[in-house]
Amino acid sequence: MIQVKRSHELILLLFFIALLVIMRVLAPSFLTVDNLLSVTQQMSEFGILALGVTVIIITSGIDLSVGSIAGLTTIVIAMVYGLSGSLIAAILLGILTGALCGAFNGVLIAKIGVPPILVTLGTMTFFNGIALVLSKGNAISDLPEEFYFVGQGYLFGNIPVQTVIFAILAVITSLLLAKTPWGRRVYAVGNNPVASVFSGVQVDKVLLYVYTFAGIMAAIAGWIISSRVSTARADLGAVYLMQSIAATVLGGTNIAGGSGTIFGTVIGVSVFAVLANGLNLIGVSPFAQNLLMGAALIVVLLINNMVIIKNKITLFIKLNLKSCG
């Protein structure tokens, strides 16, 4: 199991390095410090979403509602600020909203046992609906100057603030997964929920925390997005949903649960960000980026499943030869 996981990360890392080299050759301005920093800025928003999604997919779940939670958070932050005038209260309430949304998913999944894909399909529409009703479908843009710091500001001269936040959150999540009992339970639940029950793991509690965690990550991502674009809108997070799941899977997290690392997810997210940025620099139509991102996901998984495909082809040839002879 561990060997498989490692080989995937190795393949992905090689793929990533090859991608960097290709981009360097095609667009000389790609490998400059400034540009690389802007790549990290572009990747941190959906990278943070992907952190939560990774933890969920490790438990063999899935969360389709993270984009809607991010959108709802932006609306809550803007409205609370409009009502109270306190930015800190607004942000805290925004993140609390994310946590509550995540916990709502978690309760339905962990306590009642509804399959995650169904719950989150429903809550995706539901949370988005709440955000639309609250904002009446409008974009809210009367936000204070200080609010823009997270999405548009820089630390130490030229390091984007959101990059720092992403790095910190990635390290925290990674440590939580690798070094704490909670992390081990997350893997255990994903590997074999029945066996985990018998080894004394409270599966429902683990799942509840996992979905709450993803909700908080989605809220933070929403906060950063709305700070970057200086507005709050219900559909702000929606575009990142499929991307964050795709990046997680690209990073080697098994969609059937039980394995996956934050390191892999960060590489997966980087591959997408480098593709988008590099292709932009080369002057490739933005439409091609979509195509290449999809292709990257499929190609890496095909390479990963090469053994299965080889076996199938040899079996096919054998059977056909038999019927001929």
Added chain:
Amino acid sequence: MRSLLKKRECVMFMMLIGISLCITIITPTFITPSNLLSIVMNNVILAIMAMGMTLVIVTSGIDVSVGSQLGFSAIFVGLMALIPSSNIVTVLAVGIVCGILLGLLNGILIAGAEIPAIVVSLGTMNIFRGSLLLYTNGKWVTSLPMWYTSLYNTSVLGFPIPILILVLVIGLTYFIAQHTRLGRSIYALGGNPAIASRVGINTGKVTLFVFAYMGALTGIASILYGAQLATIDPNAGTSFELMVISAVVIGGANVLGGSGSLLGSLIGVLILGVLQNGIILMRIEPYWQNVVVGLILIMAVTLDIINNRKSEERKKVIYVAEEAKAGVSA
């Protein structure tokens, strides 16, 4: 098992009636024949695609690329219709072939390379949309010929063509699901893939068929899509896949595979259609639609689980025996 399934459809049907009654009380115009017809007409595309999606979900697969497939086929159907010598037959052929090819690509990756369906279709969703946008350069297909756009409003034998097509699709899908070996294999594969392959079902072929069929139906739907709107946007069908999946899930199909009925999915489509129509008629702000649809989805799946658990506890032994029987007969 049979009675259980029937019960589920019954519950959803009652819900549909309940919603319709509420809307009728508030706005009596809801129940007029012309309005009811328009609800059906507006949801023909959704219903056609829900038929294919039901089979996909019954095999425990999922296809999130159908929205992109719809846009892809619709554009090529539109381009075909623009060629002066084209007629209904060529347009139909282009739509169906286009859809089948896209579906087959999904099927080959899922069955051949054993990549999970959701991951494959996530990837192909981007590939289809990206290549379509690249090919059209984001341009719309407009000024479609009259003979094509009038397809949507023409009636044959007193029935509008879209409804005739829908009836044909429902009939064909019902026949495949209920009266062929293939249909039984589909349910068997979803119920338990390991056992299905032990009893000699070629699971790869069944998966291929299901995804290709989904593609073919999307192709048919795309023909109606272009005819209905008279202009085709290369972004057509974006996030439509979620509507299709929602309808099927409200209709009671189990995403873990093995169960799901066409009738249920049709009821799911109608519930979504009636809600959409009713919210407009009742002059409720359209933003409420997502709240209501989301709540109904959550309620439907939660009640399903609670009911299942109850009946499971009540007759644990019978349940196991029936399950085994259903596995053999399906």
